Amino acid sequence: MIKISAVSYTNTIPFIYGLQHHPIKKEIDLSLDVPSLCAEKLIENKVDIGLIPVAAILDLPEHHIISDYCIGANGAVNSVFIFSNCPIEDVQYLQLDPQSRSSNNLALVLLKNYWKVKPELVSKAKEYGRSSHPKTAFVQIGDRTFGKINQHSFVYDLAAEWKSFTGLEFVFAAWVSNKKLEDSFIDKLNAALKLGLDSRLKIFENMEMRKDFDLVDYLMHKIDYRLTDNKKEALALFHKYMRELA
Numbered sequence: 559m560i561k562i563s564a565v566s567y568t569n570t571i572p573f574i575y576g577l578q579h580h581p582i583k584k585e586i587d588l589s590l591d592v593p594s595l596c597a598e599k600l601i602e603n604k605v606d607i608g609l610i611p612v613a614a615i616l617d618l619p620e621h622h623i624i625s626d627y628c629i630g631a632n633g634a635v636n637s638v639f640i641f642s643n644c645p646i647e648d649v650q651y652l653q654l655d656p657q658s659r660s661s662n663n664l665a666l667v668l669l670k671n672y673w674k675v676k677p678e679l680v681s682k683a684k685e686y687g688r689s690s691h692p693k694t695a696f697v698q699i700g701d702r703t704f705g706k707i708n709q710h711s712f713v714y715d716l717a718a719e720w721k722s723f724t725g726l727e728f729v730f731a732a733w734v735s736n737k738k739l740e741d742s743f744i745d746k747l748n749a750a751l752k753l754g755l756d757s758r759l760k761i762f763e764n765m766e767m768r769k770d771f772d773l774v775d776y777l778m779h780k781i782d783y784r785l786t787d788n789k790k791e792a793l794a795l796f797h798k799y800m801r802e803l804a
């Protein structure tokens with residue numbers, strides 16, 4: 559059995575559907591985890607493949623990007639934000655999202671190179687997402703952000719901000735293995751992922767819709783699942799900026 563850890567958020571539902579409706583199902587042991595844990599499991603070799611935050615690729619002694627599908631965006635993604643009580647230029651404390659690796663780092667890259675401000679970073683905030691301090695902001699990703707854009711005074715979509723800064727798309731998570739796998743298995747994996755993406759309209763028939771968030775638009779248009787050359791270029795640039803943070 560090949561062990562796989564994939565992201566437990568709505569944006570991964572098409573991929574999960576594909577893996578569960580393709581013959582590959584019998585060859586894999588699939589777990590669903592928050593992104594930071596997907597990364598941890600792959601780094602600690604508890605799984606062979608992860609849909610992992612691209613930021614964590616830098617922590618892997620050996621890695622192979624094994625798919626041309628990813629969790630990406632071309633402009634606004636609608637589920638990766640800094641929510642703030644004041645304009646970004648005035649933020650004093652930035653709470654990081656414990657479930658994230660990529661977006662926390664993307665926030666740091668943008669703060670340093672785009673907004674050119676240096677707030678104090680708070681990793682395990684007690685009041686995560688609830689601080690009423692006028693100069694506190696927080697990074698948040700995934701389903702927890704759905705419907706929240708009207709609940710905060712200042713809202714920054716980090717994929718949109720990255721595009722304003724670089725003109726490029728962005729990759730949040732990619733399918734990565736920590737060892738070389740057989741080509742025949744990788745082909746099956748990609749066929750299964752494609753099957754899931756091609757089944758999106760069918761998936762919507764059984765999905766509970768929300769009044770406060772357009773799930774169809776999110777999964778059809780905002781999340782961009784293709785790992786294009788433009789996204790690979792963006793990924794290389796993001797990693798370069800990440801290395802410069804250190």
Ligand SMILES: C=C(O[C@@H]1C=C(C(=O)O)C=C[C@H]1O)C(=O)O
Pocket residue numbers: 565567569593594610611612629635637638657658659660661662699700701730731
């Ligand atoms: C767009 C998203 O991308 C996610 C963001 C990640 C991160 O910040 O580390 C990791 C996996 C992705 O699923 C999201 O889930 O909202």
